[in-house]
Amino acid sequence: MAAAVRAAECGTRVGIIDDNPAPGGQIWRSAAGEKKPEEFMHWRENLDRQPVARMYGLRVFDQPVPGILFAEGQNGHFELHYHRLVLATGARERFLPFPGWTLPNVMGAGGLQAMAKSGLPIRGKNVVVAGTGPLLLAVAAYLRKHGAEIPIICEQASWAQLARFSLVLLAEPQRIAQAAKLKRELAGVRFAANSWPTAAHGHDALESVTISHSGKTETIGCDYLACGFHLVPNAELAALLGCALDSGSVRVDEFQQTTVADVFCAGEPTGIGGVELSLLEGQIAGFAAAGNAEKARELFRARSKAQRFARSMDRAFCLRPELARLCSPETVVCRCEDVTYSRLTRQPSWRAAKLQTRCGMGPCQGRVCGAAAEFLFGWKCESVRPPIFPARIESLGRPELSPETTAITGSQP
Amino acid sequence: MLSVKVNGTSIDVPPGATVAAAIAIAGDACRLSVTGQRRGPLCGMGICYECRVTVNGVAHTKSCQTACEPGMDIRSDE
Numbered sequence: 001m002a003a004a005v006r007a008a009e010c011g012t013r014v015g016i017i018d019d020n021p022a023p024g025g026q027i028w029r030s031a032a033g034e035k036k037p038e039e040f041m042h043w044r045e046n047l048d049r050q051p052v053a054r055m056y057g058l059r060v061f062d063q064p065v066p067g068i069l070f071a072e073g074q075n076g077h078f079e080l081h082y083h084r085l086v087l088a089t090g091a092r093e094r095f096l097p098f099p100g101w102t103l104p105n106v107m108g109a110g111g112l113q114a115m116a117k118s119g120l121p122i123r124g125k126n127v128v129v130a131g132t133g134p135l136l137l138a139v140a141a142y143l144r145k146h147g148a149e150i151p152i153i154c155e156q157a158s159w160a161q162l163a164r165f166s167l168v169l170l171a172e173p174q175r176i177a178q179a180a181k182l183k184r185e186l187a188g189v190r191f192a193a194n195s196w197p198t199a200a201h202g203h204d205a206l207e208s209v210t211i212s213h214s215g216k217t218e219t220i221g222c223d224y225l226a227c228g229f230h231l232v233p234n235a236e237l238a239a240l241l242g243c244a245l246d247s248g249s250v251r252v253d254e255f256q257q258t259t260v261a262d263v264f265c266a267g268e269p270t271g272i273g274g275v276e277l278s279l280l281e282g283q284i285a286g287f288a289a290a291g292n293a294e295k296a297r298e299l300f301r302a303r304s305k306a307q308r309f310a311r312s313m314d315r316a317f318c319l320r321p322e323l324a325r326l327c328s329p330e331t332v333v334c335r336c337e338d339v340t341y342s343r344l345t346r347q348p349s350w351r352a353a354k355l356q357t358r359c360g361m362g363p364c365q366g367r368v369c370g371a372a373a374e375f376l377f378g379w380k381c382e383s384v385r386p387p388i389f390p391a392r393i394e395s396l397g398r399p400e401l402s403p404e405t406t407a408i409t410g411s412q413p
Numbered sequence: 414m415l416s417v418k419v420n421g422t423s424i425d426v427p428p429g430a431t432v433a434a435a436i437a438i439a440g441d442a443c444r445l446s447v448t449g450q451r452r453g454p455l456c457g458m459g460i461c462y463e464c465r466v467t468v469n470g471v472a473h474t475k476s477c478q479t480a481c482e483p484g485m486d487i488r489s490d491e
Contacts, residue, residue: 019478
Protein backbone atom coordinates (compact mmCIF):
# COMPACT_ATOMS: atom_id res chain seq x y z
CA MET A 1 0.00 0.00 0.00
CA ALA A 2 2.79 2.38 0.97
CA ALA A 3 4.71 1.79 -2.25
CA ALA A 4 1.60 2.28 -4.39
CA VAL A 5 0.63 5.50 -2.62
CA ARG A 6 4.08 7.08 -2.95
CA ALA A 7 4.54 6.03 -6.58
CA ALA A 8 1.09 7.37 -7.45
CA GLU A 9 1.83 10.64 -5.65
CA CYS A 10 4.78 11.04 -8.02
CA GLY A 11 2.38 10.85 -10.95
CA THR A 12 3.15 7.32 -12.13
CA ARG A 13 0.41 4.97 -13.29
CA VAL A 14 0.13 2.31 -10.58
CA GLY A 15 -1.59 -1.05 -10.28
CA ILE A 16 -1.78 -3.41 -7.31
CA ILE A 17 -2.07 -7.19 -7.67
CA ASP A 18 -2.98 -8.88 -4.37
CA ASP A 19 -3.83 -12.51 -3.82
CA ASN A 20 -5.91 -11.66 -0.78
CA PRO A 21 -9.51 -10.50 -1.09
CA ALA A 22 -8.80 -7.19 0.68
CA PRO A 23 -5.80 -4.84 1.17
CA GLY A 24 -3.48 -4.82 4.18
CA GLY A 25 -1.75 -8.19 3.90
CA GLN A 26 -1.76 -10.35 7.02
CA ILE A 27 -0.86 -7.75 9.58
CA TRP A 28 -3.90 -5.58 8.89
CA ARG A 29 -6.35 -8.35 8.31
CA SER A 30 -9.44 -7.67 10.39
CA ALA A 31 -12.76 -9.26 11.10
CA ALA A 32 -15.85 -7.81 9.47
CA GLY A 33 -17.23 -5.03 11.63
CA GLU A 34 -14.05 -4.74 13.68
CA LYS A 35 -12.37 -1.38 14.13
CA LYS A 36 -9.41 -1.12 11.77
CA PRO A 37 -6.02 0.05 13.02
CA GLU A 38 -5.30 3.76 12.55
CA GLU A 39 -2.16 3.17 10.52
CA PHE A 40 -4.09 0.98 8.10
CA MET A 41 -6.86 3.59 7.74
CA HIS A 42 -4.24 6.26 7.04
CA TRP A 43 -2.78 4.28 4.16
CA ARG A 44 -6.17 3.08 2.92
CA GLU A 45 -7.50 6.62 2.74
CA ASN A 46 -4.34 7.74 0.93
CA LEU A 47 -4.69 4.85 -1.50
CA ASP A 48 -8.34 5.68 -2.13
CA ARG A 49 -7.35 9.23 -3.10
CA GLN A 50 -4.99 7.99 -5.82
CA PRO A 51 -6.01 6.58 -9.22
CA VAL A 52 -4.44 3.18 -8.47
CA ALA A 53 -5.86 0.17 -10.31
CA ARG A 54 -6.46 -2.59 -7.79
CA MET A 55 -6.94 -6.27 -8.50
CA TYR A 56 -7.62 -8.57 -5.55
CA GLY A 57 -7.87 -12.32 -5.42
CA LEU A 58 -5.21 -12.58 -8.11
CA ARG A 59 -2.04 -14.68 -7.81
CA VAL A 60 1.06 -14.24 -10.00
CA PHE A 61 2.40 -17.62 -11.04
CA ASP A 62 4.81 -17.05 -13.92
CA GLN A 63 6.82 -14.53 -15.90
CA PRO A 64 7.05 -15.51 -19.57
CA VAL A 65 9.34 -12.59 -20.49
CA PRO A 66 10.58 -9.55 -18.53
CA GLY A 67 7.84 -6.95 -18.41
CA ILE A 68 4.95 -9.41 -18.38
CA LEU A 69 3.45 -11.45 -15.55
CA PHE A 70 0.85 -14.21 -15.70
CA ALA A 71 -1.68 -14.20 -12.87
CA GLU A 72 -4.66 -16.35 -11.96
CA GLY A 73 -7.76 -15.76 -9.91
CA GLN A 74 -10.80 -17.82 -9.05
CA ASN A 75 -12.63 -16.74 -12.18
CA GLY A 76 -9.98 -16.09 -14.77
CA HIS A 77 -6.38 -15.56 -15.70
CA PHE A 78 -4.58 -12.44 -16.83
CA GLU A 79 -1.54 -11.14 -18.60
CA LEU A 80 -0.10 -8.10 -16.81
CA HIS A 81 2.30 -5.67 -18.44
CA TYR A 82 4.59 -3.45 -16.38
CA HIS A 83 7.54 -1.09 -16.74
CA ARG A 84 8.61 -1.22 -13.10
CA LEU A 85 7.69 -3.76 -10.46
CA VAL A 86 7.60 -3.51 -6.67
CA LEU A 87 7.42 -6.86 -4.93
CA ALA A 88 5.76 -6.80 -1.53
CA THR A 89 5.03 -10.49 -1.15
CA GLY A 90 5.31 -10.59 2.63
CA ALA A 91 6.27 -13.54 4.77
CA ARG A 92 4.86 -16.81 6.02
CA GLU A 93 5.28 -18.57 9.34
CA ARG A 94 7.97 -21.16 9.86
CA PHE A 95 6.45 -24.49 10.93
CA LEU A 96 8.60 -27.10 12.67
CA PRO A 97 7.29 -30.65 12.78
CA PHE A 98 6.69 -32.63 15.95
CA PRO A 99 4.54 -35.72 16.62
CA GLY A 100 0.88 -34.90 16.02
CA TRP A 101 1.44 -31.53 14.34
CA THR A 102 -0.71 -32.54 11.37
CA LEU A 103 -3.85 -32.98 13.47
CA PRO A 104 -6.73 -30.66 12.57
CA ASN A 105 -6.74 -27.58 14.87
CA VAL A 106 -2.97 -27.38 15.10
CA MET A 107 -2.30 -24.14 13.23
CA GLY A 108 0.23 -21.38 12.95
CA ALA A 109 0.09 -18.59 15.50
CA GLY A 110 -0.64 -16.01 12.80
CA GLY A 111 -2.66 -18.75 11.14
CA LEU A 112 -5.10 -19.17 13.99
CA GLN A 113 -5.38 -15.41 14.37
CA ALA A 114 -6.17 -15.12 10.64
CA MET A 115 -8.79 -17.85 10.97
CA ALA A 116 -10.32 -16.17 14.03
CA LYS A 117 -10.50 -12.88 12.13
CA SER A 118 -12.22 -14.74 9.30
CA GLY A 119 -15.09 -16.17 11.28
CA LEU A 120 -13.64 -19.14 13.21
CA PRO A 121 -15.45 -19.21 16.58
CA ILE A 122 -12.94 -19.09 19.47
CA ARG A 123 -15.06 -17.81 22.35
CA GLY A 124 -14.74 -20.25 25.22
CA LYS A 125 -12.11 -22.33 23.44
CA ASN A 126 -8.81 -23.33 25.07
CA VAL A 127 -5.85 -22.26 22.96
CA VAL A 128 -2.22 -23.09 23.74
CA VAL A 129 0.06 -20.54 22.05
CA ALA A 130 3.62 -21.69 21.33
CA GLY A 131 6.68 -21.00 19.21
CA THR A 132 8.78 -17.88 19.21
CA GLY A 133 8.67 -14.15 18.77
CA PRO A 134 6.54 -11.15 19.71
CA LEU A 135 3.83 -12.46 17.39
CA LEU A 136 2.89 -15.02 20.07
CA LEU A 137 1.97 -12.27 22.51
CA ALA A 138 -0.01 -10.31 19.92
CA VAL A 139 -1.89 -13.47 18.94
CA ALA A 140 -2.58 -14.49 22.53
CA ALA A 141 -3.84 -10.99 23.33
CA TYR A 142 -6.14 -10.99 20.30
CA LEU A 143 -7.57 -14.42 21.06
CA ARG A 144 -8.11 -13.59 24.70
CA LYS A 145 -9.87 -10.33 23.81
CA HIS A 146 -12.28 -12.38 21.74
CA GLY A 147 -13.12 -14.82 24.48
CA ALA A 148 -10.57 -17.62 24.19
CA GLU A 149 -8.87 -19.13 27.24
CA ILE A 150 -5.08 -19.22 27.02
CA PRO A 151 -3.72 -21.92 29.39
CA ILE A 152 -0.10 -21.00 28.54
CA ILE A 153 2.18 -19.15 26.13
CA CYS A 154 5.32 -21.19 25.37
CA GLU A 155 8.29 -19.18 24.10
CA GLN A 156 11.32 -21.23 23.06
CA ALA A 157 13.80 -18.41 23.72
CA SER A 158 15.58 -18.35 27.06
CA TRP A 159 14.87 -15.81 29.80
CA ALA A 160 18.31 -14.31 29.17
CA GLN A 161 17.51 -13.73 25.49
CA LEU A 162 14.17 -12.19 26.42
CA ALA A 163 15.76 -9.94 29.02
CA ARG A 164 18.29 -8.63 26.48
CA PHE A 165 15.47 -8.01 24.01
CA SER A 166 13.40 -6.08 26.54
CA LEU A 167 16.35 -3.73 27.03
CA VAL A 168 16.17 -2.96 23.31
CA LEU A 169 12.43 -2.33 23.63
CA LEU A 170 12.97 0.13 26.47
CA ALA A 171 15.07 2.31 24.18
CA GLU A 172 12.02 3.35 22.19
CA PRO A 173 8.98 5.06 23.72
CA GLN A 174 6.37 3.75 21.30
CA ARG A 175 7.58 0.22 21.84
CA ILE A 176 7.36 0.65 25.61
CA ALA A 177 3.74 1.65 25.16
CA GLN A 178 3.10 -1.37 22.93
CA ALA A 179 4.72 -3.69 25.47
CA ALA A 180 2.76 -2.20 28.38
CA LYS A 181 -0.49 -2.65 26.46
CA LEU A 182 0.28 -6.30 25.78
CA LYS A 183 1.17 -6.84 29.41
CA ARG A 184 -2.24 -5.50 30.47
CA GLU A 185 -4.07 -7.58 27.90
CA LEU A 186 -2.27 -10.73 29.01
CA ALA A 187 -2.48 -10.22 32.78
CA GLY A 188 -2.89 -13.56 34.50
CA VAL A 189 -1.88 -15.64 31.47
CA ARG A 190 0.86 -18.17 32.18
CA PHE A 191 4.03 -17.43 30.18
CA ALA A 192 6.94 -19.87 30.01
CA ALA A 193 10.32 -19.26 28.38
CA ASN A 194 12.57 -22.22 27.49
CA SER A 195 9.37 -23.87 26.40
CA TRP A 196 8.10 -25.65 23.30
CA PRO A 197 5.57 -28.31 22.23
CA THR A 198 6.88 -31.86 22.04
CA ALA A 199 3.69 -33.60 20.90
CA ALA A 200 0.09 -32.96 19.94
CA HIS A 201 -2.50 -35.62 20.78
CA GLY A 202 -5.99 -36.38 19.57
CA HIS A 203 -8.02 -38.76 17.52
CA ASP A 204 -9.96 -36.90 14.79
CA ALA A 205 -8.63 -33.54 15.89
CA LEU A 206 -6.43 -31.96 18.55
CA GLU A 207 -7.33 -32.79 22.15
CA SER A 208 -4.17 -32.01 24.13
CA VAL A 209 -0.58 -30.83 23.79
CA THR A 210 2.53 -31.96 25.66
CA ILE A 211 4.99 -29.17 26.28
CA SER A 212 8.51 -29.10 27.61
CA HIS A 213 9.54 -26.21 29.83
CA SER A 214 12.88 -25.97 31.53
CA GLY A 215 13.32 -29.73 31.39
CA LYS A 216 9.88 -30.63 32.70
CA THR A 217 7.00 -31.95 30.60
CA GLU A 218 3.33 -31.19 31.02
CA THR A 219 0.25 -32.20 29.05
CA ILE A 220 -2.50 -29.62 28.63
CA GLY A 221 -5.97 -30.19 27.25
CA CYS A 222 -6.89 -27.71 24.51
CA ASP A 223 -9.05 -27.08 21.46
CA TYR A 224 -6.40 -25.33 19.37
CA LEU A 225 -2.63 -25.08 19.28
CA ALA A 226 -1.40 -21.84 17.74
CA CYS A 227 2.23 -22.54 16.98
CA GLY A 228 4.70 -20.65 14.79
CA PHE A 229 8.46 -20.27 14.85
CA HIS A 230 9.07 -16.80 13.48
CA LEU A 231 8.70 -15.84 9.84
CA VAL A 232 10.22 -16.76 6.50
CA PRO A 233 10.30 -14.42 3.48
CA ASN A 234 7.97 -15.18 0.55
CA ALA A 235 10.80 -14.81 -1.94
CA GLU A 236 9.59 -17.25 -4.58
CA LEU A 237 8.39 -14.64 -7.08
CA ALA A 238 11.60 -12.66 -6.68
CA ALA A 239 13.61 -15.85 -7.28
CA LEU A 240 11.54 -16.65 -10.36
CA LEU A 241 12.31 -13.20 -11.75
CA GLY A 242 16.02 -13.87 -11.27
CA CYS A 243 16.61 -11.64 -8.24
CA ALA A 244 19.61 -12.60 -6.12
CA LEU A 245 18.83 -13.87 -2.62
CA ASP A 246 21.00 -13.84 0.51
CA SER A 247 20.08 -16.69 2.88
CA GLY A 248 16.52 -16.68 1.62
CA SER A 249 16.05 -12.89 1.67
CA VAL A 250 15.89 -10.76 -1.47
CA ARG A 251 19.04 -8.68 -1.95
CA VAL A 252 18.26 -4.96 -2.45
CA ASP A 253 20.29 -1.77 -2.63
CA GLU A 254 19.57 1.39 -0.66
CA PHE A 255 16.70 2.21 -3.03
CA GLN A 256 15.13 -1.21 -2.50
CA GLN A 257 16.12 -2.19 -6.03
CA THR A 258 16.86 -5.88 -6.56
CA THR A 259 19.60 -7.27 -8.77
CA VAL A 260 17.13 -7.30 -11.65
CA ALA A 261 16.62 -4.01 -13.47
CA ASP A 262 13.23 -2.37 -12.84
CA VAL A 263 12.32 -4.82 -10.06
CA PHE A 264 12.13 -3.46 -6.51
CA CYS A 265 11.33 -5.31 -3.32
CA ALA A 266 10.09 -4.05 0.02
CA GLY A 267 9.06 -5.47 3.35
CA GLU A 268 9.57 -8.92 4.82
CA PRO A 269 10.99 -10.58 1.67
CA THR A 270 14.11 -8.40 2.03
CA GLY A 271 14.52 -9.58 5.62
CA ILE A 272 12.00 -10.08 8.39
CA GLY A 273 11.66 -6.77 10.19
CA GLY A 274 8.10 -5.97 11.16
CA VAL A 275 5.51 -3.49 10.00
CA GLU A 276 7.31 -0.22 10.70
CA LEU A 277 10.31 -1.26 8.62
CA SER A 278 8.04 -2.62 5.87
CA LEU A 279 6.18 0.68 5.58
CA LEU A 280 9.45 2.61 5.28
CA GLU A 281 10.87 0.19 2.71
CA GLY A 282 7.58 0.31 0.80
CA GLN A 283 7.67 4.08 0.60
CA ILE A 284 11.31 4.11 -0.47
CA ALA A 285 10.56 1.51 -3.15
CA GLY A 286 7.54 3.49 -4.34
CA PHE A 287 9.51 6.73 -4.64
CA ALA A 288 12.47 4.98 -6.26
CA ALA A 289 10.31 3.08 -8.75
CA ALA A 290 8.68 6.37 -9.69
CA GLY A 291 12.13 7.91 -10.24
CA ASN A 292 12.17 10.21 -7.19
CA ALA A 293 15.49 9.41 -5.50
CA GLU A 294 15.39 12.56 -3.38
CA LYS A 295 12.17 11.70 -1.56
CA ALA A 296 13.41 8.14 -1.15
CA ARG A 297 16.60 9.39 0.55
CA GLU A 298 14.60 11.34 3.13
CA LEU A 299 13.48 8.03 4.63
CA PHE A 300 16.89 6.34 4.82
CA ARG A 301 17.61 7.38 8.39
CA ALA A 302 14.28 6.14 9.74
CA ARG A 303 14.80 2.90 7.85
CA SER A 304 18.24 2.32 9.42
CA LYS A 305 16.73 2.74 12.86
CA ALA A 306 13.99 0.25 12.12
CA GLN A 307 16.53 -2.18 10.69
CA ARG A 308 18.52 -2.14 13.92
CA PHE A 309 15.41 -3.15 15.83
CA ALA A 310 14.76 -5.96 13.34
CA ARG A 311 18.26 -7.34 13.81
CA SER A 312 17.90 -7.40 17.59
CA MET A 313 14.65 -9.32 17.16
CA ASP A 314 16.48 -11.94 15.09
CA ARG A 315 19.13 -12.33 17.77
CA ALA A 316 16.62 -12.56 20.60
CA PHE A 317 14.43 -15.19 19.01
CA CYS A 318 16.90 -17.41 17.20
CA LEU A 319 15.84 -21.05 17.26
CA ARG A 320 17.37 -23.48 19.73
CA PRO A 321 18.80 -26.81 18.52
CA GLU A 322 16.36 -28.94 20.57
CA LEU A 323 13.64 -27.89 18.11
CA ALA A 324 15.40 -29.89 15.38
CA ARG A 325 15.09 -33.09 17.40
CA LEU A 326 11.36 -33.22 18.10
CA CYS A 327 10.40 -35.63 15.32
CA SER A 328 9.84 -39.32 15.72
CA PRO A 329 10.61 -41.51 12.66
CA GLU A 330 6.94 -41.52 11.62
CA THR A 331 6.40 -37.78 12.01
CA VAL A 332 5.23 -36.34 8.71
CA VAL A 333 7.53 -33.56 7.52
CA CYS A 334 6.12 -32.93 4.03
CA ARG A 335 2.38 -32.59 4.57
CA CYS A 336 1.47 -32.45 0.90
CA GLU A 337 3.04 -35.81 0.11
CA ASP A 338 3.05 -37.39 3.62
CA VAL A 339 6.83 -37.86 3.63
CA THR A 340 8.02 -38.96 7.07
CA TYR A 341 11.09 -37.87 8.99
CA SER A 342 12.83 -41.25 8.76
CA ARG A 343 12.64 -41.21 4.96
CA LEU A 344 14.24 -37.77 4.85
CA THR A 345 17.11 -38.54 7.23
CA ARG A 346 18.44 -40.89 4.54
CA GLN A 347 18.67 -38.07 1.98
CA PRO A 348 21.83 -36.00 1.47
CA SER A 349 20.19 -32.86 0.11
CA TRP A 350 16.92 -31.06 -0.65
CA ARG A 351 17.23 -31.97 -4.32
CA ALA A 352 17.73 -35.66 -3.52
CA ALA A 353 14.78 -35.54 -1.11
CA LYS A 354 12.57 -34.07 -3.85
CA LEU A 355 13.63 -36.70 -6.37
CA GLN A 356 13.48 -39.71 -4.07
CA THR A 357 10.52 -38.92 -1.82
CA ARG A 358 8.55 -36.11 -3.50
CA CYS A 359 9.11 -33.95 -0.44
CA GLY A 360 8.54 -30.38 -1.57
CA MET A 361 6.89 -31.39 -4.83
CA GLY A 362 3.29 -31.03 -3.70
CA PRO A 363 0.91 -28.06 -3.93
CA CYS A 364 2.76 -25.90 -1.41
CA GLN A 365 5.98 -26.40 -3.42
CA GLY A 366 8.10 -26.67 -0.30
CA ARG A 367 6.84 -23.50 1.36
CA VAL A 368 6.05 -25.44 4.54
CA CYS A 369 8.44 -28.39 4.53
CA GLY A 370 11.33 -26.49 2.93
CA ALA A 371 11.63 -24.04 5.81
CA ALA A 372 11.43 -26.99 8.22
CA ALA A 373 14.00 -29.04 6.30
CA GLU A 374 16.47 -26.15 6.28
CA PHE A 375 16.35 -26.11 10.06
CA LEU A 376 16.16 -29.87 10.61
CA PHE A 377 18.83 -30.96 8.14
CA GLY A 378 20.75 -27.80 7.22
CA TRP A 379 19.72 -28.16 3.57
CA LYS A 380 19.57 -25.18 1.26
CA CYS A 381 16.03 -25.28 -0.04
CA GLU A 382 16.09 -22.80 -2.89
CA SER A 383 14.98 -23.60 -6.40
CA VAL A 384 11.96 -22.25 -8.12
CA ARG A 385 10.10 -23.44 -11.19
CA PRO A 386 7.01 -21.90 -12.73
CA PRO A 387 4.16 -22.07 -11.96
CA ILE A 388 5.17 -20.87 -8.50
CA PHE A 389 1.62 -21.53 -7.31
CA PRO A 390 -0.58 -24.35 -8.62
CA ALA A 391 -2.45 -22.97 -11.63
CA ARG A 392 -5.27 -24.29 -13.79
CA ILE A 393 -4.26 -25.80 -17.12
CA GLU A 394 -6.28 -23.20 -18.99
CA SER A 395 -4.21 -20.47 -17.31
CA LEU A 396 -0.99 -22.04 -18.50
CA GLY A 397 -2.14 -21.68 -22.07
CA ARG A 398 -2.42 -18.38 -23.82
CA PRO A 399 -4.21 -16.01 -21.44
CA GLU A 400 -6.67 -13.43 -22.77
CA LEU A 401 -6.47 -9.75 -22.12
CA SER A 402 -9.62 -8.70 -20.33
CA PRO A 403 -11.01 -5.15 -20.12
CA GLU A 404 -9.87 -4.82 -16.48
CA THR A 405 -6.23 -5.41 -17.34
CA THR A 406 -6.07 -2.74 -20.02
CA ALA A 407 -6.27 -0.17 -17.24
CA ILE A 408 -2.86 -1.24 -15.98
CA THR A 409 -1.37 -2.46 -19.21
CA GLY A 410 1.26 -0.02 -20.40
CA SER A 411 1.73 0.73 -24.06
CA GLN A 412 2.55 -2.36 -26.08
CA PRO A 413 6.31 -2.87 -26.56
CA MET B 414 -25.81 -14.24 9.05
CA LEU B 415 -25.64 -15.98 5.71
CA SER B 416 -26.21 -19.62 4.88
CA VAL B 417 -23.89 -22.01 3.04
CA LYS B 418 -23.95 -25.78 2.53
CA VAL B 419 -21.03 -27.82 3.90
CA ASN B 420 -21.16 -31.43 2.66
CA GLY B 421 -24.92 -31.15 2.33
CA THR B 422 -25.55 -29.58 5.74
CA SER B 423 -26.75 -26.00 6.02
CA ILE B 424 -24.38 -23.84 8.09
CA ASP B 425 -24.91 -20.22 9.19
CA VAL B 426 -21.86 -17.95 9.16
CA PRO B 427 -21.34 -14.25 9.91
CA PRO B 428 -20.81 -11.98 6.87
CA GLY B 429 -17.16 -11.93 5.81
CA ALA B 430 -16.49 -15.43 7.14
CA THR B 431 -14.29 -17.66 5.02
CA VAL B 432 -15.22 -21.09 3.71
CA ALA B 433 -12.59 -22.48 6.10
CA ALA B 434 -14.51 -21.04 9.04
CA ALA B 435 -17.75 -22.56 7.74
CA ILE B 436 -16.11 -26.00 7.49
CA ALA B 437 -14.74 -25.64 11.02
CA ILE B 438 -18.20 -24.68 12.32
CA ALA B 439 -19.59 -27.77 10.61
CA GLY B 440 -16.98 -29.87 12.43
CA ASP B 441 -15.65 -31.39 9.21
CA ALA B 442 -12.05 -31.69 8.05
CA CYS B 443 -11.03 -29.98 4.82
CA ARG B 444 -9.26 -32.88 3.22
CA LEU B 445 -7.72 -36.29 3.58
CA SER B 446 -3.96 -36.48 2.95
CA VAL B 447 -2.39 -38.91 0.49
CA THR B 448 -2.25 -41.53 3.27
CA GLY B 449 -5.75 -40.77 4.50
CA GLN B 450 -5.03 -38.44 7.45
CA ARG B 451 -7.62 -35.80 8.34
CA ARG B 452 -6.34 -32.31 7.68
CA GLY B 453 -7.48 -28.76 8.31
CA PRO B 454 -6.02 -25.30 7.73
CA LEU B 455 -2.48 -24.75 9.00
CA CYS B 456 -1.26 -21.36 7.79
CA GLY B 457 -4.57 -19.52 7.34
CA MET B 458 -3.05 -17.39 4.57
CA GLY B 459 -3.02 -19.33 1.33
CA ILE B 460 0.43 -20.92 1.59
CA CYS B 461 0.03 -24.48 2.84
CA TYR B 462 -2.88 -25.74 0.66
CA GLU B 463 -4.15 -27.94 3.52
CA CYS B 464 -7.49 -26.11 3.47
CA ARG B 465 -8.41 -26.90 -0.13
CA VAL B 466 -11.97 -27.98 -0.86
CA THR B 467 -14.44 -27.94 -3.74
CA VAL B 468 -16.52 -24.74 -3.85
CA ASN B 469 -19.46 -24.57 -6.27
CA GLY B 470 -17.88 -27.34 -8.26
CA VAL B 471 -14.41 -25.78 -8.49
CA ALA B 472 -11.89 -28.18 -6.94
CA HIS B 473 -8.74 -27.20 -5.02
CA THR B 474 -10.17 -23.91 -3.84
CA LYS B 475 -8.28 -22.54 -0.85
CA SER B 476 -11.00 -22.17 1.74
CA CYS B 477 -8.99 -19.83 3.97
CA GLN B 478 -8.87 -17.19 1.21
CA THR B 479 -12.44 -17.61 -0.05
CA ALA B 480 -15.28 -15.59 1.45
CA CYS B 481 -18.61 -17.34 1.96
CA GLU B 482 -21.48 -16.32 -0.30
CA PRO B 483 -25.15 -17.16 0.27
CA GLY B 484 -26.02 -20.60 -1.03
CA MET B 485 -22.42 -21.62 -1.66
CA ASP B 486 -21.96 -25.37 -2.07
CA ILE B 487 -18.86 -26.57 -0.21
CA ARG B 488 -17.60 -30.12 -0.38
CA SER B 489 -14.59 -31.49 1.51
CA ASP B 490 -12.98 -34.91 1.29
CA GLU B 491 -15.04 -36.49 4.06
